[in-house]
Amino acid sequence: MPELRYNVITRDWVIIATERAKRPDQFKRTVPRKAMPVHDPKCPFCPGNEKMTPSATYMVPMDGAWRVRVTPNKFAAVSREGERKRTVQGIKRTITGVGIHEVIVETPEHNRTTALLSDSDAETLIETYLNRFKAASDDPRVEQVTIFKNHGEAAGTSLEHPHSQLIATPVITTQLRDRLFSALDHFDEYGECIFCRVLDQELKEQIRIILETEHFVSYIPFADLTPFSLLIMPRRHMACFNEMNDAEAADLARILRRILLKLYRGLGDPDYNYVVRTAPTENMGVKYYHWYVSVIPRLTRMAGFEMGSGMFINVSLPEENASFLREMSVE
Amino acid sequence: MPELRYNVITRDWVIIATERAKRPDQFKRTVPRKAMPVHDPKCPFCPGNEKMTPSATYMVPMDGAWRVRVTPNKFAAVSREGERKRTVQGIKRTITGVGIHEVIVETPEHNRTTALLSDSDAETLIETYLNRFKAASDDPRVEQVTIFKNHGEAAGTSLEHPHSQLIATPVITTQLRDRLFSALDHFDEYGECIFCRVLDQELKEQIRIILETEHFVSYIPFADLTPFSLLIMPRRHMACFNEMNDAEAADLARILRRILLKLYRGLGDPDYNYVVRTAPTENMGVKYYHWYVSVIPRLTRMAGFEMGSGMFINVSLPEENASFLREMSVE
Numbered sequence: 010m011p012e013l014r015y016n017v018i019t020r021d022w023v024i025i026a027t028e029r030a031k032r033p034d035q036f037k038r039t040v041p042r043k044a045m046p047v048h049d050p051k052c053p054f055c056p057g058n059e060k061m062t063p064s065a066t067y068m069v070p071m072d073g074a075w076r077v078r079v080t081p082n083k084f085a086a087v088s089r090e091g092e093r094k095r096t097v098q099g100i101k102r103t104i105t106g107v108g109i110h111e112v113i114v115e116t117p118e119h120n121r122t123t124a125l126l127s128d129s130d131a132e133t134l135i136e137t138y139l140n141r142f143k144a145a146s147d148d149p150r151v152e153q154v155t156i157f158k159n160h161g162e163a164a165g166t167s168l169e170h171p172h173s174q175l176i177a178t179p180v181i182t183t184q185l186r187d188r189l190f191s192a193l194d195h196f197d198e199y200g201e202c203i204f205c206r207v208l209d210q211e212l213k214e215q216i217r218i219i220l221e222t223e224h225f226v227s228y229i230p231f232a233d234l235t236p237f238s239l240l241i242m243p244r245r246h247m248a249c250f251n252e253m254n255d256a257e258a259a260d261l262a263r264i265l266r267r268i269l270l271k272l273y274r275g276l277g278d279p280d281y282n283y284v285v286r287t288a289p290t291e292n293m294g295v296k297y298y299h300w301y302v303s304v305i306p307r308l309t310r311m312a313g314f315e316m317g318s319g320m321f322i323n324v325s326l327p328e329e330n331a332s333f334l335r336e337m338s339v340e
Numbered sequence: 341m342p343e344l345r346y347n348v349i350t351r352d353w354v355i356i357a358t359e360r361a362k363r364p365d366q367f368k369r370t371v372p373r374k375a376m377p378v379h380d381p382k383c384p385f386c387p388g389n390e391k392m393t394p395s396a397t398y399m400v401p402m403d404g405a406w407r408v409r410v411t412p413n414k415f416a417a418v419s420r421e422g423e424r425k426r427t428v429q430g431i432k433r434t435i436t437g438v439g440i441h442e443v444i445v446e447t448p449e450h451n452r453t454t455a456l457l458s459d460s461d462a463e464t465l466i467e468t469y470l471n472r473f474k475a476a477s478d479d480p481r482v483e484q485v486t487i488f489k490n491h492g493e494a495a496g497t498s499l500e501h502p503h504s505q506l507i508a509t510p511v512i513t514t515q516l517r518d519r520l521f522s523a524l525d526h527f528d529e530y531g532e533c534i535f536c537r538v539l540d541q542e543l544k545e546q547i548r549i550i551l552e553t554e555h556f557v558s559y560i561p562f563a564d565l566t567p568f569s570l571l572i573m574p575r576r577h578m579a580c581f582n583e584m585n586d587a588e589a590a591d592l593a594r595i596l597r598r599i600l601l602k603l604y605r606g607l608g609d610p611d612y613n614y615v616v617r618t619a620p621t622e623n624m625g626v627k628y629y630h631w632y633v634s635v636i637p638r639l640t641r642m643a644g645f646e647m648g649s650g651m652f653i654n655v656s657l658p659e660e661n662a663s664f665l666r667e668m669s670v671e
Contacts, residue, residue, distance in 0.1 A: 010419045011437025013511060020514040024417050024437055086355050086645075086653045088341045100534075100541055101562055106342025106355055157644030165643025176645050180344060183351040184650025187518070203431075210431055231432055284648030305647060312496025313488030314417075314507050316636060317615030319515025322417045 014232035018203060020191060023232045024322045031325050033333035036236055036308045038277035045120035045169055053083075054114045054170035066111060067140060069133050076130070077137045078114045085110035086176060093150040093179045109145045109154075109177040113137055119170050122278065123160065124269035126171075131262035138173070138285065139258060143251050145177035146290040152181045153289050156250075161280025163307040181289060189288060189298055196297035204299030205246055217331040220267060224260040227268050229331040236308050236325040237276065237334070241265060242301040250287040250300045265302065267339045272306060275337040280307040345563035349534060351522060354563045355653045362656050364664035367567055367639045369608035373492075376451035376500055384414075385445045385501035397442060398471060400464050407461070408468045409445045416441035417507060424481040424510045440476045440485075440508040444468055450501050453609065454491065455600035457502075462593035469504070469616065470589060474582050476508035477621040483512045484620050487581075492611025494638035512620060520619060520629055527628035535630030536577055548662040551598060555591040558599050560662040567639050567656035568607065568665070572596060573632040581618040581631045596633065598670045603637060606668040611638040 012025045053061035056074055067079040081089060087108035094105045115123060115134050126134065138156050145154045158173040159166035195203040211217055211228045219227040219239060227241045241264055243257060253261065265283075272279055287300035315321050343356045384392035387405055398410040412420060418439035425436045446454060446465050457465065469487050476485045489504040490497035526534040542548055542559045550558040550570060558572045572595055574588060584592065596614075603610055618631035646652050 010422055011417060013435040013437050013509070015433040017431050017433070022509075022511055022513055024509075026417060027437075029415055084360055086342060086357060091341055100348050100538055102346040102348070104344040106344050106358075153649065155645055155649040157648045159643045163641070165641040174645065176649070178344070178353075178355075178649070178651060180353055182353055182650040207431055282644035282647055284644050286648065303648070305644075310494070310496040311642065312490045313613035313615050313636075314486055314505070316613055317488045317617060317634070318484065318486040318507070318509070319513040320509060 016230060016232035016234075017195075018192070018207060018230075019188065021232065021234060022320050023234050024320065025232075025326065026322060026324045027326065029324065030329070031236070033237075033275070033325070033330050036276055036279070036306075036325070038279055042278055047118050047120050049119045049170070052119055052168075052170050054078075054112075054168065054172055055119050056117045062112070067137065067144075069137060071117075074117065076117070077133050079111050079137060079141055080114075082110040082112050082174065087178060104179050106179075107150050108179055109148060109151065109175065111141060111145075111175045113141065113173040113175065115171040115173060121171060122273070123158065123171050124266065124273035124278070126266055128263055128266060131266040132259050134173070135258045135262045135265070138175075139251055139253065141175050142285075142287075143290075145175060146251070148177065150179050151177040153178050153185060154287075155284065157282060157284040159282055161307070163280035164282045185289075189292065192297045192299075202246055202297055202299050204242065204301070208242055208244070216328045219271065219331050219334045220264060222260050222264045224257045225264045227264060229327040229334075231327060233323055233327040233330075234321040235305065235323060237272070237279075237306045237330050239268065239304050239331075239334075240301050241268060241304065242299070246296070247300060248288040248295045248298040249290055249293045250285050251290065252293060252300075261302070268304060268334075270339045271334045271337040272304070274339070275334055276306060276308070281305060282307065347561060347563035347565075348526075349523070349538060349561075350519065352563065352565060353651050354565050355651065356563075356657065357653060357655045358657065360655065361660070362567070364568075364606070364656070364661050367607055367610070367637075367656070369610055373609055378449050378451050380450045380501070383450055383499075383501050385409075385443075385499065385503055386450050387448045393443070398468065398475075400468065402448075405448060407448070408464050410442050410468060410472055411445075413441040413443050413505065418509060435510050438481050438510055440479060440482065440506065442472060442476075442506045444472065444504040444506065446502040446504060452502060453604070454489065454502050455597065455604035455609070457597055459594055459597060462597040463590050465504075466589045466593045466596070469506075470582055470584065472506050473616075473618075474621075476506060477582070479508065481510050482508040484509050484516060485618075486615065488613060488615040490613055492638070494611035495613045516620075520623065523628045523630075533577055533628055533630050535573065535632070539573055539575070547659045550602065550662050550665045551595060553591050553595045555588045556595045558595060560658040560665075562658060564654055564658040564661075565652040566636065566654060568603070568610075568637045568661050570599065570635050570662075570665075571632050572599060572635065573630070577627070578631055579619040579626045579629040580621055580624040581616050582621065583624060583631075592633070599635060599665075601670045602665045602668040603635070605670070606665055607637060607639070612636060613638065 069077040283304040288298040400408040614635040619629040
């Protein structure tokens with residue numbers, strides 16, 4: 010019989026299709042990606058084409074060129090200039106679309122997919138995330154900062170050159186506010202961070218753990234909404250992404266790269282998104298919230314039931330998928 | 341400058357990309373669908389192949405055959421048999437996956453897409469929805485019933501023969517519970533149904549209205565999350581789908597068919613989902629909730645930002661899209 014599972018952090022129910030679950034290797038990509046050159050003269054993110062994008066807001070230099078380059082998104086979802094203004098008219102509420110939308114070009118090499126970065130390149134990337142997160146959070150118009158990556162068409166990108174994005178918005182979303190509230194509720198009732206509690210439980214059970222490093226743990230949640238969606242969570246309690254210290258940032262680079270490499274090898278370089286889920290900086294230091302990175306391979310399609318009910322059907326077993334990735338070598 | 345808009349019903353913020361918005365006709369399908377036969381001997385939903393699916397739970401007969409046929413889903417997400425049992429173990433909560441998962445075959449004709457049903461066929465379909473909604477709601481193990489349709493691959497279906505589905509689950513989702521609560525909140529504060537209020541406002545402004553019939557209004561919400569997502573809302577206040585009377589059911593059939601035909605003609609038969617969003621039957625008659633049908637053309641991909649923040653970026657203008665569909669003839 011299928012089993013319904015509840016995610017105590019996101020408050021989502023999911024149907025785990027225990028009987029007709031696919032085996033982990035059935036999710037492997039069957040059509041190989043086309044080979045890409047190390048440099049594409051038409052790519053706006055390749056070195057030499059810097060004029061195709063706005064001037065850099067941040068850059069990590071390397072040998073007279075750059076290693077990581079951040080620019081305002083040419084097709085920004087929000088406007089860098091302008092004032093935050095609210096209007097309320099009857100049942101209509103608007104805010105001017107001000108904020109920050111940046112592209113983080115992760116490497117000069119067109120074909121160096123994120124999973125194949127060196128540890129040192131990955132460290133530079135995480136340092137860049139931290140720098141841009143802090144800079145965006147300092148903008149007084151900004152309430153929420155989202156750092157994310159779209160890899161592959163199913164994940165919503167058409168540009169192949171490895172890049173991440175940052176969007177800072179002048180409002181907190183209901184999704185984040187609801188999660189902050191429900192974590193606060195748990196703290197008030199039990200006197201503990203619910204994320205720390207879940208992490209403890211996962212470490213005790215071990216069956217959904219993928220990888221542990223000194224400062225981070227990666228696991229597949231008990232109530233995983235879609236196949237192979239996984240978390241990378243800091244062991245130390247921290248509400249906000251920018252509370253990380255240097256050792257933790259370097260360790261995050263290592264575990265992120267290894268997790269992406271496990272997906273790359275185990276599932277044949279799947280399309281995926283990842284996103285840093287964090288409290289806003291105004292909640293830095295709070296005891297009830299805990300930031301983490303969410304990695305979501307895009308292996309299935311959201312259909313009418315999921316959209317209509319908010320409940321997902323997962324046609325795989327979190328425990329089997331975790332075991333599959335745990336055993337996938339990354340050396 | 342882009343504009344952020346807030347949906348007072350769903351509490352979602354959306355970024356309306358006013359400056360780089362696409363024109364309505366730029367969303368039109370460019371690759372035509374392949375032609376389909378009126379009967380496919382291999383299709384499990386075609387007449388003559390009834391043995392390929394479980395026995396019908398409901399059928400509308402026609403000329404010694406059937407017009408609409410409902411069967412348990414052969415690959416059900418929930419099990420028809422079994423008891424609803426909860427377990428709570430530490431932070432883990434589960435429920436046995438019992439419930440109802442039915443397939444509603446809408447027509448015997450393999451290539452008769454829903455948009456091209458006759459009014460009378462569409463009426464039969466709505467009557468069938470009502471019958472199955474009531475039957476599923478009567479099951480004491482069931483808390484929430486979702487009726488939905490997936491049309492086309494981007495909407496999550498691989499079976500071409502026109503069909504809808506019903507999934508009844510042993511629990512209410514957080515999405516629905518949150519919407520019930522927030523509508524109740526509004527009722528307590530303002531003494532009105534928030535849906536009725538929004539509908540009034542839309543009827544006054546007219547600019548986002550697509551089509552009005554005697555008992556229903558179809559419009560694109562002010563804060564539309566994705567291009568051309570639209571609602572079909574009953575004028576009369578009703579919390580629950582099965583509070584509809586016969587005249588309203590017949591009118592829903594007419595407006596649904598016309599709306600689908602407008603999409604079919606205007607956007608070249610796009611992939612889409614639709615879903616009946618309703619209070620559960622235990623909330624029948626409440627003053628604060630209002631059922632409706634949500635139609636969601638699948639024209640864009642959800643990417644990392646949407647998943648990570650819960651905020652959408654709509655690269656089209658609700659007002660322009662509504663005007664485009666309003667003017668699309670369906671005679």
